[in-house]
Amino acid sequence: MSRRVRDIDANQDLISEGDSPEDVHLILEGFAVRYKLTTQGRRQILAYMIAGDFCDVHVTLLRRMDHGIRTLRPSRVVRISPGTLLEILERQPAIARAIWLCGLVDEATQREWLVNVGQRSAPQRIAHLFCEMHVRMGIVGLTSNGSFELPLTQEELGDTMGLSNVHVNRSLKELRESELVTLRNGQIVISDVDRLKAFSGFDPSYLHLERTAPFAPADTDIA
Amino acid sequence: MSRRVRDIDANQDLISEGDSPEDVHLILEGFAVRYKLTTQGRRQILAYMIAGDFCDVHVTLLRRMDHGIRTLRPSRVVRISPGTLLEILERQPAIARAIWLCGLVDEATQREWLVNVGQRSAPQRIAHLFCEMHVRMGIVGLTSNGSFELPLTQEELGDTMGLSNVHVNRSLKELRESELVTLRNGQIVISDVDRLKAFSGFDPSYLHLERTAPFAPADTDIA
DNA sequence: CGGCTATTTGAACACCTTCAAGTACGGTGG
DNA sequence: CCACCGTACTTGAAGGTGTTCAAATAGCCG
Numbered sequence: 001m002s003r004r005v006r007d008i009d010a011n012q013d014l015i016s017e018g019d020s021p022e023d024v025h026l027i028l029e030g031f032a033v034r035y036k037l038t039t040q041g042r043r044q045i046l047a048y049m050i051a052g053d054f055c056d057v058h059v060t061l062l063r064r065m066d067h068g069i070r071t072l073r074p075s076r077v078v079r080i081s082p083g084t085l086l087e088i089l090e091r092q093p094a095i096a097r098a099i100w101l102c103g104l105v106d107e108a109t110q111r112e113w114l115v116n117v118g119q120r121s122a123p124q125r126i127a128h129l130f131c132e133m134h135v136r137m138g139i140v141g142l143t144s145n146g147s148f149e150l151p152l153t154q155e156e157l158g159d160t161m162g163l164s165n166v167h168v169n170r171s172l173k174e175l176r177e178s179e180l181v182t183l184r185n186g187q188i189v190i191s192d193v194d195r196l197k198a199f200s201g202f203d204p205s206y207l208h209l210e211r212t213a214p215f216a217p218a219d220t221d222i223a
Numbered sequence: 224m225s226r227r228v229r230d231i232d233a234n235q236d237l238i239s240e241g242d243s244p245e246d247v248h249l250i251l252e253g254f255a256v257r258y259k260l261t262t263q264g265r266r267q268i269l270a271y272m273i274a275g276d277f278c279d280v281h282v283t284l285l286r287r288m289d290h291g292i293r294t295l296r297p298s299r300v301v302r303i304s305p306g307t308l309l310e311i312l313e314r315q316p317a318i319a320r321a322i323w324l325c326g327l328v329d330e331a332t333q334r335e336w337l338v339n340v341g342q343r344s345a346p347q348r349i350a351h352l353f354c355e356m357h358v359r360m361g362i363v364g365l366t367s368n369g370s371f372e373l374p375l376t377q378e379e380l381g382d383t384m385g386l387s388n389v390h391v392n393r394s395l396k397e398l399r400e401s402e403l404v405t406l407r408n409g410q411i412v413i414s415d416v417d418r419l420k421a422f423s424g425f426d427p428s429y430l431h432l433e434r435t436a437p438f439a440p441a442d443t444d445i446a
Numbered sequence: 447c448g449g450c451t452a453t454t455t456g457a458a459c460a461c462c463t464t465c466a467a468g469t470a471c472g473g474t475g476g
Numbered sequence: 477c478c479a480c481c482g483t484a485c486t487t488g489a490a491g492g493t494g495t496t497c498a499a500a501t502a503g504c505c506g
Binding site (some may be wrong): 344345386387389390393 | 461
């Protein structure tokens with residue numbers, strides 16, 4: 001299976017909207033986004049994918065991709081044929097459950113993003129995202145003490161939150177000046193996690209952490 | 224199984240956030256929404272559920288509901304125990320696939336809603352939602368000639384789109400005066416479907432219609 | 447150094463919200 | 477039958493949040 005591991009540069013489409021990819025992709029390392037373009041040429045980023053995330057289990061049933069997937073950092077992915085995947089799902093119920101569970105958490109996250117964009121102010125949205133990524137990066141062992149790498153330009157942040165890059169800039173400034181959180185050179189530093197959570201209204205229950213993550217942290221050697 | 228069919232009034236919580244329901248619910252008839260409240264007391268509606276939609280397959284794996292489900296119209300639901308469901312999934316692979324497929328379309332819809340709220344203007348958002356519901360209601364045989372029932376107050380519409388009820392009102396007026404679509408007494412009338420699609424940037428591919436719906440239209444007698 | 451991209455700031459404007467008040471409508475009870 | 481009530485819808489006015497356009501600054505890489 002390790003034969004099917006591939007290294008991808010940053011800013012490459014792994015899969016484009018409309019594709020009917022042969023394989024399912026699993027991120028081993030790096031950072032990628034799920035995104036969609038509107039007819040008017042605007043972009044909405046739908047999800048961030050980090051180590052341990054499946055990109056597109058749906059292609060086993062749905063032919064066409066209704067969105068694209070793009071790396072933002074150099075990434076390592078493994079391609080799994082739907083046949084192999086279905087076989088694993090059948091033979092290893094524990095893994096099947098784990099993959100299903102991951103999908104459910106992804107869905108819950110998708111819902112929370114809608115709440116975020118629909119109901120919160122710009123600084124709150126950004127703060128909420130940072131709280132979420134702090135938790136997620138923590139699970140895979142990529143945080144240290146309220147600090148972690150988040151390789152996003154302000155424009156990409158804007159496309160995530162439904163905001164202009166200019167307004168993202170001003171909101172980040174506001175967060176910095178309130179000494180809640182700073183983002184510099186793709187590095188997040190959270191001064192006081194609890195204050196940031198309170199400010200953004202972050203409640204991690206949608207991440208369903210009580211269930212231990214089925215793919216263990218940092219153990220990216222699944223393949 | 225028909226023993227487990229229940230009729231519910233309008234505006235009742237079928238399941239509340241934090242619940243650990245025993246059963247999975249399937250809507251047979253009526254109209255319900257998935258929603259979430261923020262700490263600041265705002266509400267985001269996450270999905271509309273109509274005949275043939277599962278409310279909460281996730282509870283088979285995830286204990287706590289991270290959102291609530293509420294009827295907006297008198298509805299008929301059937302409760303299925305996770306055990307029964309898992310048994311069906313195992314014995315009837317065709318149904319298992321169908322249910323899985325439905326879930327994938329729900330996810331795709333969730334993504335498109337994020338695009339909608341994140342990237343489109345108020346009138347476009349509303350128009351896009353109406354296009355989507357026109358298709359969905361059509362699938363279950365509840366449209367007639369660009370017209371269908373959509374039992375939402377303007378406030379509920381606002382909670383769906385991340386807009387105030389006042390602005391929903393003005394946007395609806397705009398849509399009405401452009402002769403694109405009208406909403407009166409919970410009844411949608413689309414004058415020219417193609418113009419409405421063009422206006423809102425609606426592209427139905429995310430609904431994955433090429434795959435015929437596994438639960439046949441109007442045949443609500445699954446139970 | 448030069449050229450690229452990302453960030454930062456200013457100014458004007460648009461979209462959307464909030465508050466407030468008035469209107470329409472359906473249901474209930476005298 | 478009509479008065480009353482509650483809810484939803486409608487409209488106006490003022491203000492706030494976020495956008496757009498434009499230009500300047502900073503940082504990175506060849």
